[in-house]
Amino acid sequence: MNAWLTQHRHALMLSLGRLAATPLNTLLSILAMGIALALPAGGQLLLDNARLALGGATAPPQISVFLALDASQGEVAAIGQRLAATPGVSAFRMIPRAEALSHMRATEGLAAVLDSLPDNPFPDAYVVTPRDDAPHALEQLATDISAWSGVAHVQLDSAWARRLDALLRLGRAAVGLLAGLLGIGVVAITFNIIRLQVLTQRGEIEVSRLLGATDSFIRRPFLWFGLLQGLLGGLTAWALVFAATLALRGPVTDLASLYGLHFVLHGPGPEIATLWLGLAASLGWLGAGLSLRQYLRSF
Amino acid sequence: MIQFQQVSKRYPPGQDALVDVTLDVGPGELVTLAGHSGAGKSTLLKLVAAMERPSAGAVLVNGQNVGALKPAALPYLRRNLGLVFQDQKLLFDRNAFANVMLPLSIAGIPHKEASRRARAALDKVGLLMRERAMPIALSGGEQQRLAIARAVVNRPGLLLADEPTAHLDPDTARDVAEIFLDFHQVGVTVVVATYDGALFPQARALRLDHGRLQP
Ligand SMILES: Nc1ncnc2c1ncn2[C@@H]1O[C@H](COP(=O)(O)OP(=O)(O)OP(=O)(O)O)[C@@H](O)[C@H]1O
Ligand SMILES: [Mg+2]
Numbered sequence: 001m002n003a004w005l006t007q008h009r010h011a012l013m014l015s016l017g018r019l020a021a022t023p024l025n026t027l028l029s030i031l032a033m034g035i036a037l038a039l040p041a042g043g044q045l046l047l048d049n050a051r052l053a054l055g056g057a058t059a060p061p062q063i064s065v066f067l068a069l070d071a072s073q074g075e076v077a078a079i080g081q082r083l084a085a086t087p088g089v090s091a092f093r094m095i096p097r098a099e100a101l102s103h104m105r106a107t108e109g110l111a112a113v114l115d116s117l118p119d120n121p122f123p124d125a126y127v128v129t130p131r132d133d134a135p136h137a138l139e140q141l142a143t144d145i146s147a148w149s150g151v152a153h154v155q156l157d158s159a160w161a162r163r164l165d166a167l168l169r170l171g172r173a174a175v176g177l178l179a180g181l182l183g184i185g186v187v188a189i190t191f192n193i194i195r196l197q198v199l200t201q202r203g204e205i206e207v208s209r210l211l212g213a214t215d216s217f218i219r220r221p222f223l224w225f226g227l228l229q230g231l232l233g234g235l236t237a238w239a240l241v242f243a244a245t246l247a248l249r250g251p252v253t254d255l256a257s258l259y260g261l262h263f264v265l266h267g268p269g270p271e272i273a274t275l276w277l278g279l280a281a282s283l284g285w286l287g288a289g290l291s292l293r294q295y296l297r298s299f
Numbered sequence: 300m301i302q303f304q305q306v307s308k309r310y311p312p313g314q315d316a317l318v319d320v321t322l323d324v325g326p327g328e329l330v331t332l333a334g335h336s337g338a339g340k341s342t343l344l345k346l347v348a349a350m351e352r353p354s355a356g357a358v359l360v361n362g363q364n365v366g367a368l369k370p371a372a373l374p375y376l377r378r379n380l381g382l383v384f385q386d387q388k389l390l391f392d393r394n395a396f397a398n399v400m401l402p403l404s405i406a407g408i409p410h411k412e413a414s415r416r417a418r419a420a421l422d423k424v425g426l427l428m429r430e431r432a433m434p435i436a437l438s439g440g441e442q443q444r445l446a447i448a449r450a451v452v453n454r455p456g457l458l459l460a461d462e463p464t465a466h467l468d469p470d471t472a473r474d475v476a477e478i479f480l481d482f483h484q485v486g487v488t489v490v491v492a493t494y495d496g497a498l499f500p501q502a503r504a505l506r507l508d509h510g511r512l513q514p
Contacts, residue, residue, distance in 0.1 A: 003407030003408075004407070006408070006409050006410065007404070007407050009410070010404045203388075204390055204392075207388050207401070208401065208405060209377075210348070210350065210382060210384075210388065211382070211402045211449075212374040212375065212376075212377035212378035212402065214371075
Protein backbone atom coordinates (compact mmCIF):
# COMPACT_ATOMS: atom_id res chain seq x y z
CA MET A 1 0.00 0.00 0.00
CA ASN A 2 2.79 2.35 0.98
CA ALA A 3 4.85 1.43 -2.07
CA TRP A 4 1.75 1.85 -4.22
CA LEU A 5 1.20 5.35 -2.87
CA THR A 6 4.87 6.18 -3.30
CA GLN A 7 4.78 5.06 -6.91
CA HIS A 8 1.63 7.06 -7.67
CA ARG A 9 3.16 10.10 -6.03
CA HIS A 10 6.25 9.61 -8.15
CA ALA A 11 4.17 9.25 -11.34
CA LEU A 12 2.04 12.27 -10.47
CA MET A 13 5.11 14.41 -9.85
CA LEU A 14 6.65 13.20 -13.08
CA SER A 15 3.54 14.04 -15.10
CA LEU A 16 3.21 17.46 -13.46
CA GLY A 17 6.83 18.07 -14.35
CA ARG A 18 6.14 17.08 -17.95
CA LEU A 19 3.12 19.39 -18.10
CA ALA A 20 5.23 22.26 -16.78
CA ALA A 21 8.23 21.44 -18.96
CA THR A 22 6.42 22.53 -22.16
CA PRO A 23 4.09 25.28 -20.93
CA LEU A 24 3.07 26.55 -24.37
CA ASN A 25 2.19 23.09 -25.69
CA THR A 26 0.34 22.32 -22.50
CA LEU A 27 -1.60 25.59 -22.67
CA LEU A 28 -2.55 25.08 -26.30
CA SER A 29 -3.76 21.54 -25.88
CA ILE A 30 -5.69 22.45 -22.74
CA LEU A 31 -7.31 25.34 -24.60
CA ALA A 32 -8.20 23.07 -27.53
CA MET A 33 -9.77 20.55 -25.15
CA GLY A 34 -11.50 23.31 -23.20
CA ILE A 35 -13.18 24.71 -26.29
CA ALA A 36 -14.12 21.26 -27.55
CA LEU A 37 -15.73 20.43 -24.21
CA ALA A 38 -17.30 23.87 -23.74
CA LEU A 39 -19.50 23.49 -26.84
CA PRO A 40 -21.58 20.50 -25.69
CA ALA A 41 -21.42 21.68 -22.08
CA GLY A 42 -22.79 25.10 -23.05
CA GLY A 43 -25.44 23.47 -25.21
CA GLN A 44 -26.55 21.26 -22.37
CA LEU A 45 -26.71 24.27 -20.06
CA LEU A 46 -28.89 26.19 -22.52
CA LEU A 47 -31.26 23.25 -22.82
CA ASP A 48 -31.48 22.91 -19.05
CA ASN A 49 -32.29 26.59 -18.82
CA ALA A 50 -34.90 26.31 -21.56
CA ARG A 51 -36.53 23.35 -19.86
CA LEU A 52 -36.62 25.28 -16.61
CA ALA A 53 -38.18 28.32 -18.29
CA LEU A 54 -40.85 26.22 -19.98
CA GLY A 55 -41.46 24.14 -16.90
CA GLY A 56 -45.28 24.43 -16.95
CA ALA A 57 -45.66 24.07 -20.67
CA THR A 58 -45.88 20.33 -20.86
CA ALA A 59 -49.43 20.03 -19.44
CA PRO A 60 -51.71 17.33 -20.92
CA PRO A 61 -53.05 18.41 -24.30
CA GLN A 62 -56.50 19.89 -24.58
CA ILE A 63 -58.81 20.57 -27.49
CA SER A 64 -60.84 23.80 -27.57
CA VAL A 65 -64.12 23.47 -29.42
CA PHE A 66 -65.60 26.84 -30.36
CA LEU A 67 -69.24 26.84 -31.36
CA ALA A 68 -70.89 29.13 -33.86
CA LEU A 69 -71.69 32.58 -32.46
CA ASP A 70 -75.36 32.09 -33.21
CA ALA A 71 -75.63 28.59 -31.77
CA SER A 72 -78.79 28.09 -29.76
CA GLN A 73 -78.93 26.66 -26.24
CA GLY A 74 -80.31 23.48 -27.70
CA GLU A 75 -77.40 23.07 -30.10
CA VAL A 76 -74.92 23.73 -27.32
CA ALA A 77 -76.51 21.07 -25.15
CA ALA A 78 -76.61 18.63 -28.08
CA ILE A 79 -72.92 19.02 -28.62
CA GLY A 80 -72.35 18.42 -24.92
CA GLN A 81 -74.26 15.14 -25.20
CA ARG A 82 -72.33 14.14 -28.29
CA LEU A 83 -69.05 14.77 -26.48
CA ALA A 84 -70.21 12.66 -23.57
CA ALA A 85 -70.98 9.86 -25.99
CA THR A 86 -67.64 10.05 -27.85
CA PRO A 87 -65.26 7.32 -26.63
CA GLY A 88 -62.13 9.40 -27.45
CA VAL A 89 -63.16 12.06 -24.94
CA SER A 90 -62.02 11.61 -21.38
CA ALA A 91 -63.49 14.81 -19.90
CA PHE A 92 -64.92 18.09 -21.07
CA ARG A 93 -65.94 21.40 -19.63
CA MET A 94 -68.25 24.01 -20.99
CA ILE A 95 -67.11 27.66 -21.02
CA PRO A 96 -70.16 29.90 -21.57
CA ARG A 97 -69.51 32.98 -23.71
CA ALA A 98 -70.24 35.28 -20.75
CA GLU A 99 -67.51 33.61 -18.71
CA ALA A 100 -65.02 33.94 -21.59
CA LEU A 101 -65.84 37.63 -21.84
CA SER A 102 -65.35 38.35 -18.17
CA HIS A 103 -62.13 36.31 -18.13
CA MET A 104 -60.74 38.29 -21.04
CA ARG A 105 -61.82 41.61 -19.56
CA ALA A 106 -59.64 40.84 -16.58
CA THR A 107 -56.62 40.77 -18.89
CA GLU A 108 -54.76 44.07 -18.86
CA GLY A 109 -55.41 46.30 -21.86
CA LEU A 110 -58.20 44.17 -23.29
CA ALA A 111 -61.03 45.62 -21.21
CA ALA A 112 -61.10 48.88 -23.15
CA VAL A 113 -61.08 47.07 -26.47
CA LEU A 114 -63.84 44.69 -25.44
CA ASP A 115 -65.96 47.52 -24.05
CA SER A 116 -65.74 49.30 -27.36
CA LEU A 117 -67.32 46.33 -29.16
CA PRO A 118 -71.09 46.28 -29.57
CA ASP A 119 -71.50 42.55 -28.77
CA ASN A 120 -69.71 39.80 -26.88
CA PRO A 121 -67.25 38.53 -29.53
CA PHE A 122 -66.74 35.17 -27.82
CA PRO A 123 -68.75 32.07 -28.69
CA ASP A 124 -69.67 29.32 -26.28
CA ALA A 125 -66.88 26.79 -26.07
CA TYR A 126 -66.01 23.35 -24.75
CA VAL A 127 -62.58 22.40 -23.46
CA VAL A 128 -62.06 18.71 -24.15
CA THR A 129 -59.47 16.47 -22.53
CA PRO A 130 -58.84 13.55 -24.89
CA ARG A 131 -58.35 10.00 -23.67
CA ASP A 132 -55.37 9.35 -25.94
CA ASP A 133 -52.80 12.15 -26.29
CA ALA A 134 -50.80 10.61 -29.15
CA PRO A 135 -50.48 13.27 -31.88
CA HIS A 136 -52.38 11.37 -34.58
CA ALA A 137 -55.25 10.50 -32.19
CA LEU A 138 -55.51 14.17 -31.21
CA GLU A 139 -55.60 15.25 -34.83
CA GLN A 140 -58.26 12.63 -35.62
CA LEU A 141 -60.47 13.68 -32.71
CA ALA A 142 -60.12 17.37 -33.61
CA THR A 143 -61.05 16.67 -37.24
CA ASP A 144 -64.06 14.56 -36.21
CA ILE A 145 -65.40 17.22 -33.88
CA SER A 146 -64.89 20.04 -36.37
CA ALA A 147 -67.26 18.25 -38.74
CA TRP A 148 -70.14 18.37 -36.26
CA SER A 149 -72.89 20.84 -36.99
CA GLY A 150 -72.80 23.93 -34.76
CA VAL A 151 -69.04 23.67 -34.33
CA ALA A 152 -67.27 26.69 -35.83
CA HIS A 153 -63.65 26.01 -35.01
CA VAL A 154 -61.54 23.40 -33.26
CA GLN A 155 -58.11 24.19 -31.84
CA LEU A 156 -55.44 21.91 -30.43
CA ASP A 157 -54.29 24.02 -27.48
CA SER A 158 -51.16 22.11 -26.80
CA ALA A 159 -49.76 22.10 -30.31
CA TRP A 160 -47.17 24.75 -29.59
CA ALA A 161 -46.08 23.12 -26.35
CA ARG A 162 -45.71 19.80 -28.11
CA ARG A 163 -43.70 21.40 -30.87
CA LEU A 164 -41.48 23.03 -28.28
CA ASP A 165 -41.09 19.74 -26.49
CA ALA A 166 -40.09 18.05 -29.72
CA LEU A 167 -37.65 20.88 -30.36
CA LEU A 168 -36.09 20.40 -26.93
CA ARG A 169 -35.78 16.69 -27.58
CA LEU A 170 -34.07 17.44 -30.87
CA GLY A 171 -31.77 19.89 -29.09
CA ARG A 172 -30.88 17.25 -26.51
CA ALA A 173 -30.09 14.73 -29.23
CA ALA A 174 -27.95 17.29 -31.05
CA VAL A 175 -26.03 18.14 -27.87
CA GLY A 176 -25.54 14.43 -27.21
CA LEU A 177 -24.18 13.94 -30.70
CA LEU A 178 -21.92 16.96 -30.36
CA ALA A 179 -20.68 15.72 -26.99
CA GLY A 180 -19.90 12.32 -28.51
CA LEU A 181 -17.99 13.77 -31.44
CA LEU A 182 -16.02 16.30 -29.43
CA GLY A 183 -15.38 13.70 -26.73
CA ILE A 184 -13.75 11.58 -29.43
CA GLY A 185 -11.81 14.72 -30.36
CA VAL A 186 -10.48 15.05 -26.83
CA VAL A 187 -9.47 11.39 -26.81
CA ALA A 188 -7.71 11.92 -30.14
CA ILE A 189 -5.85 14.99 -28.89
CA THR A 190 -4.60 13.07 -25.85
CA PHE A 191 -3.78 10.04 -27.96
CA ASN A 192 -1.49 12.08 -30.16
CA ILE A 193 0.19 13.97 -27.31
CA ILE A 194 0.96 10.72 -25.51
CA ARG A 195 2.24 9.18 -28.73
CA LEU A 196 4.73 12.03 -29.11
CA GLN A 197 5.72 11.74 -25.47
CA VAL A 198 6.35 8.01 -25.74
CA LEU A 199 8.58 8.67 -28.73
CA THR A 200 10.58 11.39 -26.98
CA GLN A 201 10.85 9.35 -23.76
CA ARG A 202 12.07 6.23 -25.56
CA GLY A 203 15.42 6.36 -23.78
CA GLU A 204 13.89 6.69 -20.36
CA ILE A 205 11.41 3.88 -21.03
CA GLU A 206 14.13 1.56 -22.26
CA VAL A 207 16.44 2.30 -19.32
CA SER A 208 13.58 1.97 -16.83
CA ARG A 209 12.77 -1.47 -18.22
CA LEU A 210 16.41 -2.51 -17.82
CA LEU A 211 16.37 -1.29 -14.23
CA GLY A 212 13.35 -3.47 -13.42
CA ALA A 213 10.38 -1.22 -14.11
CA THR A 214 7.06 -3.00 -14.59
CA ASP A 215 4.77 -2.03 -17.43
CA SER A 216 2.42 -0.32 -15.02
CA PHE A 217 5.31 1.74 -13.62
CA ILE A 218 6.07 2.95 -17.13
CA ARG A 219 2.43 3.57 -18.06
CA ARG A 220 1.49 5.36 -14.84
CA PRO A 221 3.01 8.81 -15.50
CA PHE A 222 1.53 8.88 -19.01
CA LEU A 223 -1.91 7.95 -17.69
CA TRP A 224 -1.63 10.62 -15.01
CA PHE A 225 -0.57 13.07 -17.69
CA GLY A 226 -3.64 12.29 -19.81
CA LEU A 227 -5.90 12.49 -16.78
CA LEU A 228 -4.47 15.81 -15.59
CA GLN A 229 -4.63 17.31 -19.02
CA GLY A 230 -8.24 16.20 -19.41
CA LEU A 231 -9.04 17.66 -16.01
CA LEU A 232 -7.43 20.98 -16.92
CA GLY A 233 -9.31 20.94 -20.23
CA GLY A 234 -12.53 20.34 -18.30
CA LEU A 235 -11.72 23.22 -15.96
CA THR A 236 -11.10 25.46 -18.95
CA ALA A 237 -14.45 24.41 -20.45
CA TRP A 238 -16.17 25.16 -17.15
CA ALA A 239 -14.52 28.59 -16.98
CA LEU A 240 -15.53 29.37 -20.58
CA VAL A 241 -19.15 28.36 -20.00
CA PHE A 242 -19.27 30.19 -16.70
CA ALA A 243 -17.90 33.38 -18.28
CA ALA A 244 -20.38 33.07 -21.15
CA THR A 245 -23.24 32.67 -18.66
CA LEU A 246 -22.20 35.81 -16.84
CA ALA A 247 -21.89 37.74 -20.08
CA LEU A 248 -25.31 36.60 -21.35
CA ARG A 249 -27.22 36.82 -18.09
CA GLY A 250 -28.05 40.55 -18.40
CA PRO A 251 -29.23 40.47 -22.02
CA VAL A 252 -31.28 37.29 -21.46
CA THR A 253 -33.01 38.77 -18.42
CA ASP A 254 -33.81 41.90 -20.41
CA LEU A 255 -35.20 39.85 -23.29
CA ALA A 256 -37.32 37.74 -20.97
CA SER A 257 -38.74 40.80 -19.25
CA LEU A 258 -39.89 42.13 -22.62
CA TYR A 259 -42.11 39.03 -22.78
CA GLY A 260 -43.28 39.64 -19.23
CA LEU A 261 -41.22 36.69 -17.94
CA HIS A 262 -38.94 36.69 -14.95
CA PHE A 263 -36.06 34.51 -15.99
CA VAL A 264 -32.44 34.29 -14.84
CA LEU A 265 -29.86 32.33 -16.86
CA HIS A 266 -28.35 29.69 -14.57
CA GLY A 267 -24.64 28.80 -14.65
CA PRO A 268 -23.37 25.21 -14.28
CA GLY A 269 -24.19 23.92 -10.78
CA PRO A 270 -21.63 22.02 -8.69
CA GLU A 271 -23.01 18.57 -9.58
CA ILE A 272 -22.93 19.31 -13.29
CA ALA A 273 -19.45 20.84 -13.04
CA THR A 274 -18.16 17.80 -11.14
CA LEU A 275 -19.68 15.52 -13.74
CA TRP A 276 -17.99 17.42 -16.57
CA LEU A 277 -14.63 17.40 -14.84
CA GLY A 278 -14.89 13.68 -14.15
CA LEU A 279 -15.86 13.04 -17.74
CA ALA A 280 -13.04 15.19 -19.12
CA ALA A 281 -10.48 13.48 -16.88
CA SER A 282 -11.75 10.05 -17.96
CA LEU A 283 -11.51 11.02 -21.63
CA GLY A 284 -7.90 12.14 -21.13
CA TRP A 285 -7.08 8.93 -19.29
CA LEU A 286 -8.76 6.88 -22.04
CA GLY A 287 -6.80 8.66 -24.78
CA ALA A 288 -3.55 8.05 -22.93
CA GLY A 289 -4.41 4.39 -22.33
CA LEU A 290 -5.24 3.77 -25.98
CA SER A 291 -2.06 5.50 -27.09
CA LEU A 292 0.09 3.46 -24.69
CA ARG A 293 -1.50 0.25 -25.92
CA GLN A 294 -0.49 1.21 -29.42
CA TYR A 295 2.98 2.64 -28.90
CA LEU A 296 4.50 1.03 -25.78
CA ARG A 297 4.45 -2.36 -27.42
CA SER A 298 6.73 -1.27 -30.23
CA PHE A 299 9.89 -1.48 -28.14
CA MET B 300 24.63 -17.76 -8.58
CA ILE B 301 25.03 -17.87 -12.37
CA GLN B 302 25.06 -21.07 -14.41
CA PHE B 303 25.42 -21.42 -18.16
CA GLN B 304 24.54 -24.88 -19.47
CA GLN B 305 25.81 -25.37 -23.03
CA VAL B 306 24.59 -21.95 -24.02
CA SER B 307 24.78 -20.75 -27.61
CA LYS B 308 23.62 -17.42 -28.94
CA ARG B 309 23.19 -16.78 -32.62
CA TYR B 310 22.01 -13.34 -33.75
CA PRO B 311 20.02 -13.19 -36.95
CA PRO B 312 20.84 -13.74 -39.73
CA GLY B 313 23.62 -16.13 -38.62
CA GLN B 314 26.14 -14.42 -36.39
CA ASP B 315 27.39 -16.79 -33.69
CA ALA B 316 28.13 -14.67 -30.60
CA LEU B 317 28.41 -17.53 -28.08
CA VAL B 318 29.06 -21.19 -28.81
CA ASP B 319 28.42 -23.98 -26.30
CA VAL B 320 29.38 -21.99 -23.19
CA THR B 321 29.19 -23.78 -19.85
CA LEU B 322 30.22 -21.95 -16.71
CA ASP B 323 29.37 -21.50 -13.06
CA VAL B 324 29.81 -18.36 -10.96
CA GLY B 325 29.36 -18.93 -7.24
CA PRO B 326 27.84 -16.47 -4.73
CA GLY B 327 30.26 -13.72 -3.72
CA GLU B 328 32.69 -14.54 -6.52
CA LEU B 329 34.55 -11.88 -8.49
CA VAL B 330 34.91 -12.86 -12.14
CA THR B 331 36.44 -10.97 -15.06
CA LEU B 332 35.50 -11.68 -18.62
CA ALA B 333 38.21 -10.99 -21.20
CA GLY B 334 38.44 -11.46 -24.95
CA HIS B 335 38.89 -9.60 -28.20
CA SER B 336 36.31 -7.19 -29.53
CA GLY B 337 33.34 -9.21 -30.78
CA ALA B 338 34.28 -12.23 -28.66
CA GLY B 339 30.85 -12.26 -27.02
CA LYS B 340 31.46 -10.57 -23.65
CA SER B 341 28.53 -8.19 -23.86
CA THR B 342 26.32 -10.96 -25.18
CA LEU B 343 27.14 -13.15 -22.19
CA LEU B 344 26.19 -10.37 -19.75
CA LYS B 345 23.00 -9.60 -21.69
CA LEU B 346 21.93 -13.23 -21.39
CA VAL B 347 22.31 -13.03 -17.61
CA ALA B 348 20.18 -9.87 -17.48
CA ALA B 349 17.62 -11.43 -19.86
CA MET B 350 18.20 -8.64 -22.38
CA GLU B 351 18.73 -11.44 -24.88
CA ARG B 352 17.52 -15.03 -24.89
CA PRO B 353 19.82 -17.98 -25.59
CA SER B 354 19.41 -19.78 -28.92
CA ALA B 355 20.31 -23.05 -27.19
CA GLY B 356 21.06 -24.18 -23.64
CA ALA B 357 19.92 -22.65 -20.36
CA VAL B 358 21.01 -19.62 -18.35
CA LEU B 359 20.22 -19.91 -14.64
CA VAL B 360 20.40 -17.01 -12.19
CA ASN B 361 19.72 -17.99 -8.57
CA GLY B 362 18.41 -21.26 -9.96
CA GLN B 363 15.89 -19.50 -12.20
CA ASN B 364 15.95 -20.16 -15.92
CA VAL B 365 15.99 -16.55 -17.11
CA GLY B 366 15.60 -17.49 -20.76
CA ALA B 367 12.20 -18.97 -19.99
CA LEU B 368 11.05 -16.15 -17.72
CA LYS B 369 7.64 -14.63 -18.40
CA PRO B 370 7.78 -10.92 -19.35
CA ALA B 371 5.85 -10.06 -16.19
CA ALA B 372 8.53 -11.71 -14.01
CA LEU B 373 11.42 -9.92 -15.71
CA PRO B 374 11.27 -6.69 -13.67
CA TYR B 375 11.74 -8.58 -10.40
CA LEU B 376 14.82 -10.40 -11.73
CA ARG B 377 16.34 -7.10 -12.86
CA ARG B 378 15.77 -5.36 -9.54
CA ASN B 379 18.20 -7.83 -7.99
CA LEU B 380 20.83 -7.05 -10.60
CA GLY B 381 23.14 -4.08 -10.76
CA LEU B 382 23.83 -3.35 -14.42
CA VAL B 383 26.61 -1.14 -15.76
CA PHE B 384 26.15 -0.97 -19.51
CA GLN B 385 28.90 -0.61 -22.05
CA ASP B 386 27.15 2.54 -23.34
CA GLN B 387 26.15 3.51 -19.78
CA LYS B 388 22.60 4.49 -20.71
CA LEU B 389 22.49 7.54 -18.44
CA LEU B 390 19.47 9.81 -18.82
CA PHE B 391 20.70 13.16 -20.03
CA ASP B 392 17.51 15.07 -19.26
CA ARG B 393 18.06 14.94 -15.48
CA ASN B 394 20.87 15.51 -13.05
CA ALA B 395 23.16 12.95 -11.45
CA PHE B 396 21.02 12.64 -8.34
CA ALA B 397 17.85 11.98 -10.35
CA ASN B 398 19.66 9.35 -12.41
CA VAL B 399 20.60 7.46 -9.27
CA MET B 400 17.07 7.89 -7.87
CA LEU B 401 15.46 6.09 -10.84
CA PRO B 402 16.03 2.46 -9.71
CA LEU B 403 14.75 3.38 -6.23
CA SER B 404 11.58 4.95 -7.61
CA ILE B 405 11.08 1.84 -9.72
CA ALA B 406 11.39 -0.32 -6.63
CA GLY B 407 8.87 1.89 -4.82
CA ILE B 408 11.24 3.06 -2.08
CA PRO B 409 9.76 6.05 -0.20
CA HIS B 410 11.25 9.34 -1.26
CA LYS B 411 13.09 10.16 1.95
CA GLU B 412 14.74 6.78 2.28
CA ALA B 413 15.51 6.81 -1.46
CA SER B 414 17.23 10.22 -1.23
CA ARG B 415 19.38 8.99 1.61
CA ARG B 416 20.44 5.89 -0.31
CA ALA B 417 21.06 7.82 -3.53
CA ARG B 418 23.39 10.21 -1.71
CA ALA B 419 25.19 7.29 -0.08
CA ALA B 420 25.74 5.70 -3.51
CA LEU B 421 26.97 8.98 -5.01
CA ASP B 422 29.29 9.40 -2.04
CA LYS B 423 30.59 5.87 -2.59
CA VAL B 424 31.72 6.73 -6.13
CA GLY B 425 32.98 10.18 -5.13
CA LEU B 426 30.29 12.19 -6.89
CA LEU B 427 28.34 13.61 -3.96
CA MET B 428 29.64 17.09 -4.73
CA ARG B 429 28.31 16.76 -8.29
CA GLU B 430 24.82 15.51 -7.47
CA ARG B 431 23.15 18.53 -9.15
CA ALA B 432 25.29 18.25 -12.30
CA MET B 433 23.71 17.09 -15.54
CA PRO B 434 25.45 14.01 -17.02
CA ILE B 435 26.55 16.02 -20.04
CA ALA B 436 28.59 18.22 -17.69
CA LEU B 437 30.44 15.22 -16.25
CA SER B 438 33.76 13.90 -17.55
CA GLY B 439 33.94 10.41 -19.07
CA GLY B 440 35.23 8.91 -15.82
CA GLU B 441 32.58 10.70 -13.79
CA GLN B 442 29.89 9.38 -16.11
CA GLN B 443 31.28 5.84 -15.63
CA ARG B 444 31.12 6.31 -11.87
CA LEU B 445 27.61 7.73 -12.06
CA ALA B 446 26.54 4.63 -14.00
CA ILE B 447 28.09 2.49 -11.26
CA ALA B 448 26.30 4.46 -8.53
CA ARG B 449 22.99 3.84 -10.29
CA ALA B 450 23.80 0.13 -10.61
CA VAL B 451 24.61 -0.36 -6.92
CA VAL B 452 22.08 1.96 -5.28
CA ASN B 453 19.54 -0.85 -5.00
CA ARG B 454 22.10 -3.02 -3.14
CA PRO B 455 21.93 -5.82 -5.70
CA GLY B 456 23.24 -9.28 -4.92
CA LEU B 457 24.74 -9.52 -8.40
CA LEU B 458 26.66 -6.77 -10.15
CA LEU B 459 27.30 -7.00 -13.91
CA ALA B 460 29.57 -4.42 -15.52
CA ASP B 461 30.43 -4.14 -19.21
CA GLU B 462 33.76 -2.38 -19.80
CA PRO B 463 33.37 0.02 -16.86
CA THR B 464 36.98 1.20 -17.23
CA ALA B 465 37.08 1.67 -20.99
CA HIS B 466 38.46 5.03 -22.17
CA LEU B 467 39.76 5.91 -18.70
CA ASP B 468 43.30 6.90 -17.84
CA PRO B 469 45.13 4.31 -15.70
CA ASP B 470 44.63 6.18 -12.41
CA THR B 471 40.91 6.72 -12.91
CA ALA B 472 40.52 3.13 -14.12
CA ARG B 473 42.13 1.95 -10.90
CA ASP B 474 39.73 4.10 -8.85
CA VAL B 475 36.76 2.64 -10.66
CA ALA B 476 38.07 -0.91 -10.29
CA GLU B 477 38.49 -0.20 -6.59
CA ILE B 478 34.75 0.41 -6.29
CA PHE B 479 33.98 -3.06 -7.67
CA LEU B 480 36.54 -4.62 -5.38
CA ASP B 481 34.80 -2.94 -2.42
CA PHE B 482 31.47 -4.48 -3.39
CA HIS B 483 33.15 -7.84 -3.82
CA GLN B 484 34.56 -7.41 -0.30
CA VAL B 485 31.07 -7.06 1.20
CA GLY B 486 29.85 -10.23 -0.49
CA VAL B 487 28.32 -9.02 -3.75
CA THR B 488 28.82 -11.32 -6.74
CA VAL B 489 30.61 -9.29 -9.42
CA VAL B 490 31.12 -10.07 -13.11
CA VAL B 491 33.15 -7.51 -15.07
CA ALA B 492 33.80 -7.63 -18.79
CA THR B 493 37.13 -5.91 -19.34
CA TYR B 494 40.19 -5.89 -21.56
CA ASP B 495 42.29 -4.99 -18.55
CA GLY B 496 42.27 -8.03 -16.28
CA ALA B 497 45.25 -6.65 -14.38
CA LEU B 498 42.94 -4.17 -12.64
CA PHE B 499 41.30 -7.07 -10.78
CA PRO B 500 44.18 -9.24 -9.60
CA GLN B 501 42.14 -11.33 -7.15
CA ALA B 502 39.44 -12.16 -9.72
CA ARG B 503 38.83 -15.46 -11.45
CA ALA B 504 39.60 -14.67 -15.09
CA LEU B 505 37.46 -16.11 -17.89
CA ARG B 506 38.41 -15.61 -21.51
CA LEU B 507 36.19 -15.76 -24.57
CA ASP B 508 37.46 -16.33 -28.09
CA HIS B 509 35.01 -16.08 -30.97
CA GLY B 510 32.18 -17.02 -28.65
CA ARG B 511 33.94 -20.01 -27.06
CA LEU B 512 35.07 -20.08 -23.46
CA GLN B 513 38.85 -20.70 -23.29
CA PRO B 514 39.93 -23.32 -20.76
N1 LIG C 1 22.22 -7.24 -31.75
C1 LIG C 1 23.09 -7.89 -32.52
N2 LIG C 1 22.74 -8.30 -33.74
C2 LIG C 1 23.61 -8.98 -34.51
N3 LIG C 1 24.83 -9.28 -34.14
C3 LIG C 1 25.25 -8.90 -32.92
C4 LIG C 1 24.40 -8.17 -32.05
N4 LIG C 1 25.08 -7.92 -30.91
C5 LIG C 1 26.29 -8.46 -31.07
N5 LIG C 1 26.40 -9.04 -32.27
C6 LIG C 1 27.56 -9.77 -32.77
O1 LIG C 1 27.88 -10.77 -31.85
C7 LIG C 1 29.26 -10.85 -31.65
C8 LIG C 1 29.59 -10.65 -30.17
O2 LIG C 1 29.25 -9.33 -29.81
P1 LIG C 1 29.48 -8.75 -28.36
O3 LIG C 1 28.88 -7.41 -28.32
O4 LIG C 1 29.01 -9.74 -27.38
O5 LIG C 1 31.07 -8.64 -28.33
P2 LIG C 1 31.98 -8.02 -27.20
O6 LIG C 1 32.90 -9.10 -26.77
O7 LIG C 1 31.18 -7.33 -26.17
O8 LIG C 1 32.79 -6.94 -28.04
P3 LIG C 1 33.35 -5.52 -27.57
O9 LIG C 1 34.56 -5.79 -26.75
O10 LIG C 1 33.68 -4.84 -28.85
O11 LIG C 1 32.26 -4.87 -26.81
C9 LIG C 1 29.88 -9.79 -32.54
O12 LIG C 1 30.35 -10.43 -33.70
C10 LIG C 1 28.76 -8.88 -32.85
O13 LIG C 1 28.90 -8.35 -34.15
MG1 LIG D 1 30.86 -5.43 -25.59
